[in-house]
């Protein structure tokens with residue numbers, strides 16, 4: 001859990017050190033279409049920029065497994081990403097990319113939702129096992145990276 005008490009932060013005041021680890025089964029990752037192979041470790045510093053606006057600079061490390069979108073081969077990749085998240089209850093600020101809208105007068109916040117988004121942004125939405133992966137034959141399912149099949153040359157069904 002990465003719970004922070006925003007009331008302890010003042011603009012211009014000391015940053016709050018955030019350090020934690022989220023298990024792959026953490027509810028924050030529910031519905032995320034990727035497989036975390038390790039707990040997600042998070043470290044960072046959160047400070048208040050203005051009233052109702054906070055900046056969280058952090059780093060996420062984990063290992064993610066996904067499937068090649070063409071041949072379904074398993075791909076595992078190390079994730080080690082630095083991010084800057086703006087958290088604000090001001091809708092004007094929260095329109096920026098990389099910003100998160102907070103409920104008005106948020107007091108205690110679980111930063112898991114930010115971690116979820118940052119991981120989702122890091123992992124490519126259509127991962128390929130290699131550039132130019134030939135994929136599976138749409139007719140018989142043969143892995144065309146490994147071998148050719150009888151269907152080769154058959155026009156795509158319309």
Ligand SMILES: [Zn+2]
Pocket residue numbers: 068069070071072073128129130133134135
């Ligand atoms: Zn592939």
Ligand SMILES: [Zn+2]
Pocket residue numbers: 137138139140141142149150151152
């Ligand atoms: Zn085939």
